[in-house]
Amino acid sequence: MGLPLRKSKVLPPPQCPLSMCMDLLRGAWAPNVIWYLRGGARRFGELRHDIPRISARVLSQRLRELEARGMIMRRLLDTSPPSAEYELTELGHELLPALDAIVKVGTKLRHDAAPKRRLAA
């Protein structure tokens, strides 16, 4: 017989907001997309240029996901050839403090403790 389980000292996040928000940031690229939209509206091709190693397919997927969840707005421009522009919604702007907090921790991480994988930016 081992030790008895102690009661947790922290409450589970009600209705799982932690997971709900992490779902938004899931994947290698979603945080970068949001990061580069903080400066204002940005076209598809501009985002591809901002985030060089993202593929068109994944960028398209992330943009549609973020749009479906009300984080960004898509605007079709009446140009030739046609182009599209994406912009953070009011709700989407609320992600920025979270992103800032994450970046702030990131700057304190020791580089030698980083994983040996591709970086996402």
Next chain:
Amino acid sequence: MGLPLRKSKVLPPPQCPLSMCMDLLRGAWAPNVIWYLRGGARRFGELRHDIPRISARVLSQRLRELEARGMIMRRLLDTSPPSAEYELTELGHELLPALDAIVKVGTKLRHDAAPKRRLAA
């Protein structure tokens, strides 16, 4: 010929701290592990109980990862049967503000916009 690319108004996060920190929180369970360690040291079995749907294998993986990157400390207890306890390091505590910011956004998300997947808590 379409529109010219506009210069991005935001700087890329230097040395990619955004991705470095997101790597720590990547996956469905790492944020939950950190969340439940904020109340103090916690044993392996207690964490399994805190996070009911995590498997022992994945919990073990996440704990080893977080330990390798200096976010948590592992302590072997001299009990019978032997048990192990995990605790946030000083560096690990710096993740908490980021987690709080994420949760804060999560509480504002519309539930109907959530994905149709398993929740991670």
Next chain:
DNA sequence: CAGGATCCTAATCGATACTG
């Protein structure tokens, strides 16, 4: 109780080619 070994499924991503 803690956690490694094995096997398998599902999700994510990159590359390439193609459409309106």
Next chain:
DNA sequence: CAGTATCGATTAGGATCCTG
């Protein structure tokens, strides 16, 4: 330019069994 379709590689995760 702004995407979509298809394919294959990588990875996270679950289930089960097993050991100290």
